[in-house]
Amino acid sequence: MKYDVVVIGGGPSGLMAAITAGRHGVNTLLIEKGKKLGRKLAISGGGRCNVTNVLPDKELIEHIPGNGKFLYSAFSIFNNYSIIDYFESLDVKLKEEDKGRMFPVNDKAITVVNKLLEQLDNHQVDTMLNTKVKAVNYDDVSHSIILEDGEKIETQSVIIAVGGKSVPHTGSEGQGYAWAKKAGHTITELYPTEVPITSKEPFIQQKILQGISLRDVAITALKPNGKPIKTHRWDVLFTHEGISGPAALRLSQYVVKALKKHKVDQLKVSVDCFPDLNEQQLLDQLMKASKEAPNKSVKHIWKPFVQERVLLYFIEKAEIDPSTTYHHLEKKKVINLAHLIKNFEFYVNGTLPIEKAFITGGGISLKEIVPNQMASKIMDRLYFCGEILDIHGYTGGFNITAAFSTGYIAGLNAAQQVTANYTN
Incomplete structure (x- = not known):
């Protein structure tokens, strides 16, 4: 089985990465080990889904104390206002609440999740649910994903979006750190935040x-x-x-x-x-x-x-x-x-322990990531987005903003890399 881009992890960043890659015309697969996509989104904001926050960039960054400044490049391409425009273009009407938090007008997170699932279909993104990844193997020409049942998936680019170690019942169990280490990446010390x-x-x-x-x-x-x-x-x-x-x-x-x-x-x-x-x-x-x-x-x-x-x-x-x-x-x-x-x-x-935290502190060292691409500086055609990175914010729409933004950047650049390979 061959794809141009494979995204591992169906949370906010993975969904946005897969949709963006698909939208840019490349053959994309989204792998999720659970039975549902967007589980963390569905429970965010008390089940109402706090999709972003309307604070201006500088204040937004201040509310992301875990390396928020790294996001300036990403936000110059796709920021909180881009997220608002994106959802409103999909007919998800949003409203502002206290402290700049943005929610769907109907207060239902499932509306946001369902719209994103629709977009996967619209852009012909294939999905594999209940599918565990056993290993990610890297090569000069293509990378391969080995599934738990032994099946092998060849891909030009891999986007790892499996989250951190917090809220493990949504699928974030820290498995992505091993795949990052295998590619030569450093994992900074993990600790609970928003706990x-x-x-x-x-x-x-x-x-x-x-x-x-x-x-x-x-x-x-x-x-x-x-x-x-x-x-x-x-x-x-x-x-x-x-x-x-x-x-x-x-x-x-x-x-x-x-x-x-x-x-x-x-x-x-x-x-x-x-x-x-x-x-x-x-x-x-x-x-x-x-x-x-x-x-x-x-x-x-x-x-x-x-x-x-x-x-x-x-x-x-x-x-x-x-x-x-x-x-x-x-x-x-x-x-x-x-x-x-x-x-x-x-x-x-x-x-309480990291498993009880809303957000994981620490993660893949940002010194090893290209900030306006979410690309690995160490391994060609490898991208990361969302909570697996050493980025964390306060509750209030800041972490989801970082997830959507980094997901968009990763999906866009993975797709552009594939397109460039085809034209060369």
């Missing part, structure tokens, strides 16, 4: 705040000397294992790196529940609210400030009797409470 953070603090172990979400807070990872490493502002969710929610997920990679760098078992994080107020302003508001209803208990008066269970936990830590009224309120203790609400510090000891 819940773990803690052994008693309030976590005892599930005192489990299930509570704090909205629009600032969370900071602290060095052992107390200096800040990184702050993220968004929502934090307390779980039975630690903390999750978008702000904690974004902070997770900094926790992973800091624990390793400082050779410590745990680090402090600090949550600021009122990032727009200073401690004095918060103290004034707490005292004013209590003074205006002097006969009511503070636990009742201060309810609007913080989620009730969190408030009760803070009141207890500040040694305030929740039934106390303004008449018996010690200002010194309210000062402690205001400090606690602004600086809720606790220890974290790591994250």
